[in-house]
Amino acid sequence: MDLSFITESLYFVKPEIAASASIILLVLLDLIFHKNKTIIPYVALAGIIITGIFVVDQFNISGFAFLSTDNPKYGMIAVDNFGAFFKLIIIISSIFVVAFSAYSDEINKITDRLGEYYALIFGMILGMLVLISASDLILIYLSMELLSLSSYVLAGFTKLRDRSSEASLKYLLYGATSTGMMLFGISILYGLTGSTNLYIISAALQTQSLNLLTLAFSIILIFAGIGYKISSAPFHFWTPDVYEGAPISITAYLSVASKAAGFALLIRFIKTTFVTFVDDNGNWQLLQVFDWESLLIIISLLTMTLGNFTALWQRNLKRMLAYSSIAHAGYLMLGLLVFSNQGLIAILIYFTIYLFMNLGAFFIVMVIANKTGSEDIDDYDGLGFKSSFLGVSLAIFLVSLTGLPPTAGFIGKLYLFIALVDAKMLTVAIIALLNTVVSLYYYIRVLKHMFLTSPTEKTEKIPLNFGQIAVIIIMLIPILLFGVYFSPVVDLAKSYITILGF
């Protein structure tokens, strides 16, 4: 039997192979060096960087890997620029998370478990890398489970606090329910079309007349699984509790990387399965089998409104950032619901910026929590006077999250709104704009506590070492730079929107 098509496919999955090898290496190193585990973070970092090099290597390469023997036109994995872009986002945020973990007191208390910690982080990385380029429902399900299982454990990793265990359990229960729903939807879709490959399903949808009600039912069920990963309403209930209970490094990772993978999956699923062709203006022509537009508009507006309004009442900064990340999922969905290349470009720009601003905010909350042991907003009173560098940096990240100029967050929101206006969705744009105004209140309230409240006797100076300052500055630079000089990001995003098949 000729198996050369498998060995040829390996060329397309080099990042995934590097990530898999790293998992095994980390597990082995954990056994070998079980007395002194200081080497493990460095190995993990090296593994991520090697994976990243292979990802960069994949730019401008496209093709199917692991072709099906029955239908050699399509394969399990679609390698394209769109996937490579999201993989790069995963890799960058993974590098930051290793840096976060090195400075996190929560993680440093458990040095004897570092091997498992990084092995599970690599489990997440592998899951996300496969999820981003998977074009087969079986592979999508399995990689999503790999991502979820690793993150359930990481959410409850420290176990020092009851909240951490609670977070893990809640995450698991919500996750099991929504993946179950997604599997049910997948089984219905398979029953309707007779294939698990997205491209073959798309062909079947175009040629056969199917029962549209059953199809809609299966799509909504599949959306439940994806919506859970990107924490969109009404599947967002786990987010605040999990984000609050998990170690901050993991919270930051979940809010950026896991969400990016979920979005990549959602976009690829819709684009390959339901879009017939892209016209000259870059507008996607959807198959008239399911009203994606109404569904996404409702969910997007619901997500951002719920996220923003609930954030108003939060006094715990981690919890507030959790609700803000829900709201950001809503904003990101705006880029998808216009169904055009312009919207996709806006999503890529927004994600690049969101990566830095959200991780930056979480990092500073972590540094402060390391010292004060709390994330309560009252403990931030007068912080701007005592530790001015931290205060100013956090202010910049929060202003960027609101979307005010001259920070990069403004550019991200601007492109999303332009895409909406060009698609003649003024009502949606206005509601989203009003949402931004609401979000201003809770972000600025933190600034008020830091700069306008005088320091109490409890407020102490937060000591910073060189590494922590370096990490903060590396995240600050893109926020300030892209706020005024944003054409490189826009050009980058424009050249990375090709999804295989069109």
Added chain:
Amino acid sequence: MNLEIILFIVLALVAVVSSVAMITRPHPVISAVFLILNFFALSGLYLLLNAQFIAVVQVIVYAGAIMVLFLFVLMLLNTNKEDNIFKQNKALKIFAIAIAVLIFAQVAFLIFFSSPSDALNSQVAESVQSGTIQQIGTKLYTDYILPFEAAGFLLLAATIGALVLSKKKFE
């Protein structure tokens, strides 16, 4: 009588006897062991139907994984109280009998009165073919090699995760 019929009768007898024994034993652990015997007999029946994959899965998943879980739960919980459930609650007993009679009637109807569909024949032959271990193995290691590997890493992550969570609190 050919060998197949003899095998069927033996396996069917084991299955019926073990299932009756399972529901009549007062001690739950012994019931569980009879259930395992029943699973093995059933998997033998599947083998007779040339459904090798289902037979293997029956043993691995049901007799292996699920039964071990059952036994653990039975041994960890105090099951003495549950012996008395039916004695105390007469209504529950009547309800259980009613359900059992209903299901028995359904199965009996399917066996004796429903007519087998004739359109199935060629498809049945095909599905028998695709149920063999060789077919499934070939698919798993060619078309589905990537999901297969992903499942492997999924299990590795689950093992590490179970290890982390089951350990006592960190010092």
